[in-house]
Structure formats: C-alpha cells, structure tokens
Amino acid sequence: MKQNNLLLILAIVAVVVAMANAFIALNKVNSLTGHATEEGYANLTVSSTVNINFSQDTVNWGEGIVDVGEDNATLDTVGPTVTGGNWTTTGVEPLILENIGNVNATINMRAASSAQDFLGGTSPAYEWNFTNNEANSCTQGAGVTLGSYASTSTSNTEVCAPLNYLTGQNSLQIDIRLTVPYNSKIGSLSDTITAEATAA
Amino acid sequence: MKSKKVFLVFVCFLTVILILNMLDASLGLTPAKRSLNFEPGSKSVFEYRVNTDNPEKELILYSKGNLSEYVSLNKEKLIGGGGFKATLSLPEKIEKPGRHRILIGVKEKIDKELATVGTSVAVQGVIYVHVPYPGRYIEINNFKAENANAGEPVRFSFELINRGKENLTIKPKIEVYSKNKKEETLNFKTRKLETGKNIKLKKDLQTQDYNPGEYYANLIVDYGNKTKEKTNFRLGTLKVDILNHTKSIKLEGVKRFDIKVESKWNNKIPNLYGIVTFYNESSVISKIKTPSSTIEPWEKKQISGFLDTKKFNEEEYKANITLKYSGNSTEKMSNVTFIKEDSLFTNPWIISIISAIIIVGGALIVIYLRKNKKKLKKENEGKN
Numbered sequence: 001m002k003q004n005n006l007l008l009i010l011a012i013v014a015v016v017v018a019m020a021n022a023f024i025a026l027n028k029v030n031s032l033t034g035h036a037t038e039e040g041y042a043n044l045t046v047s048s049t050v051n052i053n054f055s056q057d058t059v060n061w062g063e064g065i066v067d068v069g070e071d072n073a074t075l076d077t078v079g080p081t082v083t084g085g086n087w088t089t090t091g092v093e094p095l096i097l098e099n100i101g102n103v104n105a106t107i108n109m110r111a112a113s114s115a116q117d118f119l120g121g122t123s124p125a126y127e128w129n130f131t132n133n134e135a136n137s138c139t140q141g142a143g144v145t146l147g148s149y150a151s152t153s154t155s156n157t158e159v160c161a162p163l164n165y166l167t168g169q170n171s172l173q174i175d176i177r178l179t180v181p182y183n184s185k186i187g188s189l190s191d192t193i194t195a196e197a198t199a200a
Numbered sequence: 201m202k203s204k205k206v207f208l209v210f211v212c213f214l215t216v217i218l219i220l221n222m223l224d225a226s227l228g229l230t231p232a233k234r235s236l237n238f239e240p241g242s243k244s245v246f247e248y249r250v251n252t253d254n255p256e257k258e259l260i261l262y263s264k265g266n267l268s269e270y271v272s273l274n275k276e277k278l279i280g281g282g283g284f285k286a287t288l289s290l291p292e293k294i295e296k297p298g299r300h301r302i303l304i305g306v307k308e309k310i311d312k313e314l315a316t317v318g319t320s321v322a323v324q325g326v327i328y329v330h331v332p333y334p335g336r337y338i339e340i341n342n343f344k345a346e347n348a349n350a351g352e353p354v355r356f357s358f359e360l361i362n363r364g365k366e367n368l369t370i371k372p373k374i375e376v377y378s379k380n381k382k383e384e385t386l387n388f389k390t391r392k393l394e395t396g397k398n399i400k401l402k403k404d405l406q407t408q409d410y411n412p413g414e415y416y417a418n419l420i421v422d423y424g425n426k427t428k429e430k431t432n433f434r435l436g437t438l439k440v441d442i443l444n445h446t447k448s449i450k451l452e453g454v455k456r457f458d459i460k461v462e463s464k465w466n467n468k469i470p471n472l473y474g475i476v477t478f479y480n481e482s483s484v485i486s487k488i489k490t491p492s493s494t495i496e497p498w499e500k501k502q503i504s505g506f507l508d509t510k511k512f513n514e515e516e517y518k519a520n521i522t523l524k525y526s527g528n529s530t531e532k533m534s535n536v537t538f539i540k541e542d543s544l545f546t547n548p549w550i551i552s553i554i555s556a557i558i559i560v561g562g563a564l565i566v567i568y569l570r571k572n573k574k575k576l577k578k579e580n581e582g583k584n
Contacts, residue, residue: 050323051228103232198324199232
C-alpha cells in the first residue's frame with residue numbers, strides 16, 4: 001500500500017513536470033514563430049547563378065580491337081552496342097549534363113579533336129546525339145537536331161537554347177558513337193567534350 | 201590484304217584503349233545576370249563567386265563579347281572556386297544604341313599531363329549594358345495575363361522601361377478581345393518615366409460578365425509615340441471535353457479503348473473517369489470503366505479502359521462515352537467498328553506474293569522437267 005502511494009506521487013510529479021515542460025516549450029515556440037502581434041518584413045535577395053554539372057561524366061569502352069576482316073568497329077552508347085570489335089559495353093552509359101543553377105542556360109558544346117585527330121585511320125567517325133534525359137529540358141539549339149547523330153565539332157555548337165533549370169526537366173543526354181577503323185591510332189585514345197553554359 | 205592482316209596481329213599485341221573520360225565537372229558562377237544603363241565614363245565593379253566540386257581544380261577567368269574591351273578582372277585564375285571582381289569602365293560614347301552583352305566566364309583548365317583528358321566545363325554570366333536610343337523609346341517586358349475560371353479576376357502584369365534619351369509621360373491601356381470583338385478597355389494612370397527607369401504595373405480584369413473561352417489582350421502604351429504587345433488568356437469552365445477515341449477494335453481477346461480528353465478548367469480535376477457502353481440495335485453488349493485519374497488545368501490526356509471482344513461480332517456498334525468528374529459529366533455518342541484480326545491469307549498483298557511465287561516456281565519446275573526430259577532423250581538416243 002505504501003509502495004502504491006509512492007508510485008502515485010511519482011506519477012503525479014511526472015505529469016506536472018511534463019505539463020510544465022510542454023507549457024515552456026510552447027511559449028518558446030510562440031516567441032519564435034506564430035502569434036505575431038506586429039507586422040514586419042522579411043527582406044532577402046536571391047542571386048541568380050549559372051551552374052552546370054556532368055552527373056554522368058565518363059564514357060569508357062576499355063581495351064579492344066577491330067575484328068579480323070572488318071574495316072571498322074562501331075561503338076555506340078545507345079544500347080550500348082559494339083559491332084565489329086571486342087570492346088566492352090559493361091558500364092558504358094551516355095553522358096548526362098544537368099543545369100543545376102537557378103536560371104535557364106544556353107548550352108554550347110565542342111569536342112577537342114576531330115574524328116581524324118582522335119581516332120586516325122581510314123574514314124573514322126566521331127558523333128554525338130543529344131536528347132532530353134528528362135522531358136522538356138532542352139529547347140533545340142541552332143546547331144543540332146535533337147535525337148539524331150551528327151559529327152562532333154571542334155567549334156562551339158549551340159545545343160540547347162536554353163536548357164531548363166526546373167527540377168525534373170533540366171537534364172540533357174549525350175550519346176556518343178565512334179567508328180574505329182582497322183588502321184586507327186593505337187594506344188590509349190581520348191578526347192575532351194566541353195559544355196559551355198551561358199545565362200539565358 | 202596481307203598488310204591488313206599483319207597490322208591486325210600487331211594490334212592484338214598492343215591493346216587499344218578508347219576512352220572519352222570526363223572528370224566529374226560541376227561549375228557555377230554567381231550572379232548569372234547583371235544589367236545597367238549606359239552612363240558616359242561610368243565605372244562599375246561587379247563581384248562574382250565561383251563554385252566547383254573540385255577544391256584543387258584550376259579555373260581560368262575571362263571576359264568576352266561586345267564591350268568586353270572595357271572589362272578588367274582582378275584575377276586571372278582561381279583554385280577550387282572563390283571570388284573575383286570585374287570592373288567595367290565604360291567609354292564616353294557608344295555609337296550603337298540598344299542592348300550590348302558582355303560575358304564574364306570561368307572555365308576549367310584541362311590538365312594535359314593526364315593520360316586521359318577530362319571534360320572542360322565553362323559557365324558564363326552576362327552583363328547587359330543598355331545604351332539609350334535617340335529620342336523616345338519604351339520597352340515592354342513580360343506582358344502576361346493569368347488564366348482563370350470565368351467569374352474570377354484575370355491579373356495582367358507588365359514592365360515598362362524607358363530606353364530612350366528623353367524623359368517620358370506614359371499612358372498605358374489594355375484592350376481585351378474575344379475573337380475580334382473588343383470587350384473592354386482597362387485604363388492606367390498617366391505617369392512620368394525618366395530615361396533608363398522602369399516601372400512594373402498590374403491590373404485585374406473582372407470577368408463576372410464574361411463567357412468561358414479564349415481571349416486576347418493588347419497592351420498599348422502611349423508615350424508620344426505608341427508601342428503595343430499582345431498576350432492570350434483563357435477563362436475556364438468546369439468541363440472536360442472528349443476530343444477523340446478508339447474508332448476500330450480487332451476481335452481478339454481483351455483490347456484497349458482509349459479516350460483523348462481535354463480539361464477546360466483552370467484547376468486540377470481529381471477523380472476523372474470514363475464509362476463506355478456499347479450497344480447494338482436492341483441491347484447493351486458491354487460496359488467498361490476506366491481507372492480514375494487527375495487532370496491538370498487545361499491538360500490534354502488519354503484515359504483508357506479494357507474490354508473483352510468475345511461478345512462482339514464483326515460489325516459496327518454504337519458507343520456511349522461518358523466522362524465523370526467533380527459531380528459533372530460529358531457525354532458523346534459515337535460508333536466503333538469491330539474487325540477481324542488480319543490473317544496472312546486475307547491480306548491481298550500476301551495473296552499476290554504467294555500466287556506470284558507459286559506461278560514462278562511452277563514455271564521453273566516445268567522448264568527444269570522439260571530440260572531434263574530432253575537430256576534423257578538425247579542420252580537414250582546416244583546409247584541406241
């Protein structure tokens with residue numbers, strides 16, 4: 001009986017402490033946010049920023065050769081596929097460029113090398129194909145047709161005019177197709193693709 | 201050919217590595233846009249911040265474009281981001297009036313010592329310099345009207361900028377039209393607008409007396425001269441139209457029935473679904489219901505249901521298509537034709553091709569048999 005009384009007293013104390021705590025906490029919350037009795041201004045300036053990101057930044061076919069008897073091999077990130085050669089398609093994905101700023105941006109692209117400088121040999125090809133990775137991201141620029149392969153260019157090519165910045169519609173996919181001749185350059189071949197974003 | 205084989209064997213020993221390698225590249229420049237009015241001999245300092253996800257990346261700063269010769273940067277490069285200043289010292293006179301664009305850029309430096317070269321990302325902010333036009337010139341920006349439902353106010357908003365050399369008195373008005381009929385004119389106060397200054401204005405159109413539908417509005421600004429701009433807007437009504445539907449269905453198992461619909465309402469409509477009842481002359485043959493979905497303001501979309509074609513014959517049936525939404529409905533009577541699945545032997549092209557093959561094959565067999573017969577005859581004659 002004595003123990004029961006003690007427990008009852010402890011319970012009452014706990015309830016009182018909890019209520020006091022709740023009261024103090026609510027008072028603090030009220031003083032921070034709602035229940036304002038005076039008008040005030042929240043003044044801030046949001047800066048514009050142009051910001052782009054290659055979220056998928058590598059196309060790597062690894063090592064390989066053109067099949068014996070073939071004039072060339074075609075390596076395509078669409079699929080991805082390799083025909084006429086033994087390069088891997090494992091882990092090969094198209095490049096993804098995103099506008100992560102808060103303004104639309106005109107996107108120009110250029111490759112550092114021509115197909116001949118990059119791959120060498122007889123009739124090499126170095127092509128790109130731009131598509132919306134997310135619907136309504138890119139308004140087709142003057143230099144390309146979205147969804148079609150075209151030879152890369154070493155001068156600025158207007159791809160998107162503009163690339164949107166809104167979440168869910170700000171992502172451009174860049175597929176790459178290489179035609180590697182049997183008599184191409186040998187060794188580690190590489191090139192640079194540059195994306196240039198200008199606030200629109 | 202021989203040299204080709206030798207080369208290929210050689211290539212087998214020296215593996216070819218093809219890599220388009222782009223190092224992770226994110227680059228940002230703040231602010232993206234600046235704008236100023238030309239003042240002879242003025243000097244402006246702009247502060248920029250550069251963000252990148254690589255703290256060791258070397259970044260090259262530059263300016264280019266029209267009037268970039270008047271820009272000087274306090275730094276040539278940054279490592280892993282940071283700030284810099286661009287000073288624009290304008291000349292006493294710029295001949296060409298209008299908007300000039302200067303680009304302030306930052307680009308990643310490519311490390312040429314790497315075996316594989318990374319991508320370079322470049323971002324460019326813009327400084328617009330507005331050189332006033334001689335005399336009077338008003339620029340209208342962002343003239344727009346918000347769609348609404350009939351009875352609700354339509355808000356018009358726009359910005360006017362005095363791009364001329366003279367201070368002006370402006371008197372804007374908005375004329376509202378349905379098709380080519382002028383419905384109403386909204387007049388604004390007469391105001392003074394100094395050279396290089398701008399003003400943002402707005403006004404609501406009350407639409408209690410307007411019917412739902414398509415409208416347009418002309419903004420006319422009188423400033424001694426006149427300039428005009430047009431915008432469109434819509435007044436909605438709680439209605440979903442049936443634009444199109446499946447017109448013919450093949451008699452084969454379960455088939456999809458599509459209904460293309462368009463919302464005429466300026467708010468979302470939840471729980472939209474369609475009921476399609478198929479009749480012949482005497483009775484109801486089948487009734488299907490599409491799943492419920494939400495349609496966005498003014499959206500065109502397709503809703504679909506499925507029907508079992510077992511109950512149908514190869515003929516035309518009447519279809520009553522009913523859309524149900526928010527206590528309202530839209531109904532349309534139409535015809536749907538049920539057709540037999542294409543068979544190889546009912547396609548005239550296939551029949552023609554098979555016939556041609558049989559005829560040609562038959563002719564070849566006849567020719568072969570005749571030749572063989574003659575050959576045997578000659579052999580027999582030779583033996584005799």
